[in-house]
Structure formats: C-alpha cells, structure tokens
Amino acid sequence: EAEVAQSPRYKITEKSQAVAFWCDPISGHATLYWYRQILGQGPELLVQFQDESVVDDSQLPKDRFSAERLKGVDSTLKIQPAELGDSAMYLCASSSWTVADTQYFGPGTRLTVL
Amino acid sequence: EDQVTQSPEALRLQEGESSSLNCSYTVSGLRGLFWYRQDPGKGPEFLFTLYSAGEEKEKERLKATLTKKESFLHITAPKPEDSATYLCAVQARGQFYFGTGTSLTVIP
Helix, strand or coil: CCEEECCCCCEEEEECCCCCEEEECCCCCCCCEEEECCCCCEEEEEEEECCEEEEEEEEECCCEEEEEECCCCCEEEECCCCCHHHHHEEEEECHHHHCCCCCCCCCCCEEEEE | CCEEEECCCEEECCCCCEEEEEEEEEEEEEEEEEEECCCCCCCCCEEEEECCCCCCCCCCEEEEEEECCEEEECCCCCHHHHHHEEEEEEEEEEEEEECEEEEEEEEE
C-alpha cells in the first residue's frame, strides 16, 4: 500500500539553529500539504502545493519558514532560525483529485526545540 | 466564521460499551467531511470520506454518518485497541478545517 514518507521522524535542536524536514508523497498525488500540530490540537495548515506551485501559504510564518517542491514530487520544509514555540509535530499529507481530495498523512516529524 | 467543533473532548468507555462522537460544522459549500484516527506520536490515519447529507459508511466497529450540520462517528462494542484520538475535517471552497479531536479511551 502506497504511503507518504517523512524524515526524520524525530528532531531535537537548539533555538536559533536551522532545521529541515523532507516529505515524499504518494506516487501520482499532485497536491501536497504541510501541517503543524501542537499536542491536543488539530493540524494547522502551513502550506499547500499543487504540483510545484504554492496554492496557499497564508499561515506560513515566512520570516522563518520556507517550503519548496521544486520538481513537483518531494518537498522540503525549512525553519531558520528555530524558536522554542516551534516545538510541535510537523505532518505532510498528499491528495489526488481522483480520490476526491482525501488527504493521506505521513508519520510526521516530532520537533523539539531546546 | 467557518468552524469545526468536536465533542466530547475526551471519552472513556468500558469495553463493549457503544457510543458516538460528534463533529459539527459551520461552513458553506461543503465538499467533503473526513474522519481520521490518530495514535499518539503518529500521523492521522484516514477512515472515511462523506460527501452528502444522508450518506453513511462503515468499517469494522465504526460507522460514520452525515447530516447538513454535523457528522457522527458511531463505535459499536469498542475494544481497547480502538483507543485513539479521532479527528474530523471538512473541506469547503478549497480550504480544509480540522477539529481538535476526541480522545477515546476504551477500558478492558
């Protein structure tokens, strides 16, 4: 069964350092999403890609966060510099219009900023 | 304001004690409503997509239903392995809105 891959699964960093997360969506899924989830809350959309283009990044803190999907397949989310408040689970999801926009999530990256 | 509200926030059931989780929404132009299961430290696992009022879907001990204002996730004779957080999300006008989830604990 096809799955969304994410790495690393866990990341511990010190504040002011740079971190990067990688996501490989399900093959053939044109839409890719990055979410942030704080413990006890629902996922919050950071950025949405359609192929290599950004569709929605209105909630992305652009002073420190960046995301790219250069070839329209895998994607990288970067934080520089990391702050204590960035500690959260970062989730990647992908979807295809052929399954009516149902999003399939990866296992997530748990980020801890010290 | 577009909003998704899930209730209760937490639910404890005895094994075999059936119950329902609620997801109410205030969005216009609903395109789909999604249910996910999330285990601690893991990504959400897709359960169901519902598209129109009156639709129902089942999977093992779970049954999801949809009305014009809310959705219910019915759990019949739950087992301890059903313990998880259940998330609801709605899609409307190209946007996705997630609820904060219901944390379900099934006691043996």
